[in-house]
Amino acid sequence: MSVKDNTENGPPQTVPIQSETFSNPINAEIRRAAATGIYDIRGGGAKRRVPHFDDLLFLGASVSRYPLEGYRERCDTKVTLGTRFAKKPIELDIPITIAGMSFGALSGRAKEALGRGASAAGTSTTTGDGGMTPEERGHSSKLVYQYLPSRYGMNPDDLRKADAIEIVVGQGAKPGGGGMLLGQKISDRVAEMRNLPKGIDQRSACRHPDWTGPDDLEIKILELREITAWEKPIYVKVGGTRPYYDTALAVKAGADVVVLDGMQGGTAATQDVFIEHVGLPTLACIRPAVQALQDLGVHREVQLIVSGGIRTGADVAKAMALGADAVAVGTAALIALGDNDPRWESEYQKLGTTTGAYDDWHEGMDPAGITTQDPELQLRLDPVDAGRRLRNYLNVMTLEAQTIARACGHNDLHNLEPEDLCALTMEAAAMARVPLAGTEWWPGKSGSGF
Amino acid sequence: MQTYDLEAEGLRGLNASLHAQSEQTSQTNWEVVNPKGSHAIAVGLDAPIEVSVQGSTGYYCAGMNKQATVHVKGSVGPGVAENMMSGLVKVDGDASQYAGATGHGGLLVIKGNASSRCGISMKGIDIVVHGNIGHMSAFMAQSGNLVVCGDAGDALGDSIYEARLFVRGSVKSLGADCVEKEMRPEHIELLRDLLARAESDAKPEEFKRYGSARQLYNFNIDNAY
Numbered sequence: 001m002s003v004k005d006n007t008e009n010g011p012p013q014t015v016p017i018q019s020e021t022f023s024n025p026i027n028a029e030i031r032r033a034a035a036t037g038i039y040d041i042r043g044g045g046a047k048r049r050v051p052h053f054d055d056l057l058f059l060g061a062s063v064s065r066y067p068l069e070g071y072r073e074r075c076d077t078k079v080t081l082g083t084r085f086a087k088k089p090i091e092l093d094i095p096i097t098i099a100g101m102s103f104g105a106l107s108g109r110a111k112e113a114l115g116r117g118a119s120a121a122g123t124s125t126t127t128g129d130g131g132m133t134p135e136e137r138g139h140s141s142k143l144v145y146q147y148l149p150s151r152y153g154m155n156p157d158d159l160r161k162a163d164a165i166e167i168v169v170g171q172g173a174k175p176g177g178g179g180m181l182l183g184q185k186i187s188d189r190v191a192e193m194r195n196l197p198k199g200i201d202q203r204s205a206c207r208h209p210d211w212t213g214p215d216d217l218e219i220k221i222l223e224l225r226e227i228t229a230w231e232k233p234i235y236v237k238v239g240g241t242r243p244y245y246d247t248a249l250a251v252k253a254g255a256d257v258v259v260l261d262g263m264q265g266g267t268a269a270t271q272d273v274f275i276e277h278v279g280l281p282t283l284a285c286i287r288p289a290v291q292a293l294q295d296l297g298v299h300r301e302v303q304l305i306v307s308g309g310i311r312t313g314a315d316v317a318k319a320m321a322l323g324a325d326a327v328a329v330g331t332a333a334l335i336a337l338g339d340n341d342p343r344w345e346s347e348y349q350k351l352g353t354t355t356g357a358y359d360d361w362h363e364g365m366d367p368a369g370i371t372t373q374d375p376e377l378q379l380r381l382d383p384v385d386a387g388r389r390l391r392n393y394l395n396v397m398t399l400e401a402q403t404i405a406r407a408c409g410h411n412d413l414h415n416l417e418p419e420d421l422c423a424l425t426m427e428a429a430a431m432a433r434v435p436l437a438g439t440e441w442w443p444g445k446s447g448s449g450f
Numbered sequence: 451m452q453t454y455d456l457e458a459e460g461l462r463g464l465n466a467s468l469h470a471q472s473e474q475t476s477q478t479n480w481e482v483v484n485p486k487g488s489h490a491i492a493v494g495l496d497a498p499i500e501v502s503v504q505g506s507t508g509y510y511c512a513g514m515n516k517q518a519t520v521h522v523k524g525s526v527g528p529g530v531a532e533n534m535m536s537g538l539v540k541v542d543g544d545a546s547q548y549a550g551a552t553g554h555g556g557l558l559v560i561k562g563n564a565s566s567r568c569g570i571s572m573k574g575i576d577i578v579v580h581g582n583i584g585h586m587s588a589f590m591a592q593s594g595n596l597v598v599c600g601d602a603g604d605a606l607g608d609s610i611y612e613a614r615l616f617v618r619g620s621v622k623s624l625g626a627d628c629v630e631k632e633m634r635p636e637h638i639e640l641l642r643d644l645l646a647r648a649e650s651d652a653k654p655e656e657f658k659r660y661g662s663a664r665q666l667y668n669f670n671i672d673n674a675y
Binding site: 155203205211220 | 461465469489496509513514516528529532547552554570571589609667
């Protein structure tokens with residue numbers, strides 16, 4: 001019986017049919033826009049469904065490959081970043097780093113917790129727009145200092161205190177866009193660090209003030225190396241847009257490390273339309289970037305860090321199998337600290353949202369006390385406990401990735417390879433350049449005739 | 451006087467030598483010869499030394515300077531004294547784009563002209579340009595003072611925050627949210643001091659002051675375009 005042929009209450013009638021195009025969420029947004037005249041601003045990354053690591057599977061060992069014993073046999077996780085030019089590369093125990101998130105967007109206690117958790121797990125954390133705080137430096141055994149277009153808080157002393165420098169060209173949530181920290185999060189301390197009045201909306205520029213293009217970038221990197229005596233690894237972070245060319249140009253400019261952030265990567269605040277409609281899914285970024293490194297003969301010499309939607313050890317293993325040297329987590333780290341935790345459900349509901357959907361990070365009213373500068377809300381986050389949760393989470397992800405690697409017969413996470421993977425969908429097969437499950441074929445494979 | 455031949459001895463050796471100077475150094479006077487447009491000369495200095503560069507430089511000369519006095523006896527490429535924290539940088543010739551970009555403190559003096567985006571995103575630095583400046587100068591300028599003894603190009607002070615802009619000549623156009631403001635006695639005094647330190651004989655009373663109308667300080671959709 002057709003859904004239109006409803007005969008239960010009399011003559012056949014047409015039942016109401018919701019439009020796939022004009023769905024209830026779309027219609028609600030149209031009404032909201034019509035009522036307010038302003039676009040929607042939110043935090044986080046893309047929420048739409050895009051091809052992702054879930055669309056890949058590991059094949060595991062078989063007759064042609066033998067596995068390593070799951071708990072006892074060695075499977076190395078260490079990674080060294082910055083081996084190309086830096087005198088003092090960063091050595092990490094695990095290939096999972098904490099992505100750049102600013103003091104200002106996050107509370108000082110949240111930044112401290114990130115430092116504590118990362119340090120306990122043997123990995124690095126990263127500053128963000130707004131500069132380096134003493135508590136962040138003090139609690140981070142390895143700290144990457146972001147060099148951003150705004151240059152808020154930038155100074156040579158902190159540059160020299162850092163363990164690495166990350167030149168941020170863009171980020172996955174908003175490649176080509178700047179940022180904004182709304183006035184309600186501009187406390188006295190945030191204002192002082194950024195040389196701006198308290199309470200005003202602070203704009204972060206979309207491009208650097210003193211260089212444009214890859215030829216200039218090469219000279220900027222030279223300057224930063226000279227200031228820091230060629231000691232610090234220099235990363236170049238790009239949003240996922242043209243990963244082959246961006247990676248190649250970063251290498252040409254002299255980067256030690258390329259950080260590639262897909263559209264699922266989060267932001268503290270930008271327009272929803274930007275988050276959902278600009279940039280590439282993380283899965284689509286990795287193989288072109290690795291191809292660029294291989295074409296230039298620097299794969300593994302210039303390390304690749306991938307971020308944007310990394311949640312589990314399986315995601316870590318898949319990113320590394322596709323050629324990444326390490327990954328970075330941002331949103332997942334905040335969730336480990338306590339972001340969007342069900343314990344705050346009643347307060348999320350007062351804010352018109354619910355657990356798991358809270359993304360008004362820019363408004364500074366985070367019930368979990370993480371994305372806020374409110375003095376009372378901040379106290380809800382215990383940096384010691386939160387740091388412990390983050391350490392546990394990082395450890396679990398590492399153990400999960402090791403489990404998969406051993407099952408595939410590898411004694412180092414970096415030995416994972418595309419041949420360990422298959423894809424569940426045509427799209428994922430094309431993006432990851434691994435065979436569709438049960439076949440030897442993927443769209444675009446040379447000689448495939450497709 | 452320590453003389454360093456940049457062409458013969460290389461950039462790394464120069465910056466390493468200058469970085470090795472401390473507050474108590476007795477080697478306070480340095481002369482750099484044969485700069486020949488090299489980039490990143492005398493960057494990241496942090497000692498009360500005087501460095502004289504005998505010729506023109508490339509990008510980022512005296513970048514992130516603290517305490518030191520750097521005198522370029524020629525012209526400079528893009529980003530001279532970018533992100534300067536303190537000290538004095540003086541350029542006898544002209545400056546390319548982004549002079550004094552994001553500077554937090556200190557004084558940058560350009561005896562000639564400065565190209566576009568002079569003082570972009572400045573955060574406390576004082577800049578005195580004896581000649582003219584190009585378009586989009588003082589874009590998103592946060593704090594500090596930009597003094598222009600000549601003319602200013604298009605879109606001066608676009609999206610400006612709390613920096614003060616003083617221009618003696620004409621302004622081709624003002625950027626978004628930048629307006630002319632009253633020149634009060636404290637501004638005359640401030641300007642008199644800056645001009646004297648920059649070795650300019652211009653009179654403070656000849657300048658007009660520009661700054662933020664503060665209409666973009668909180669997001670308003672009507673300001674988006």
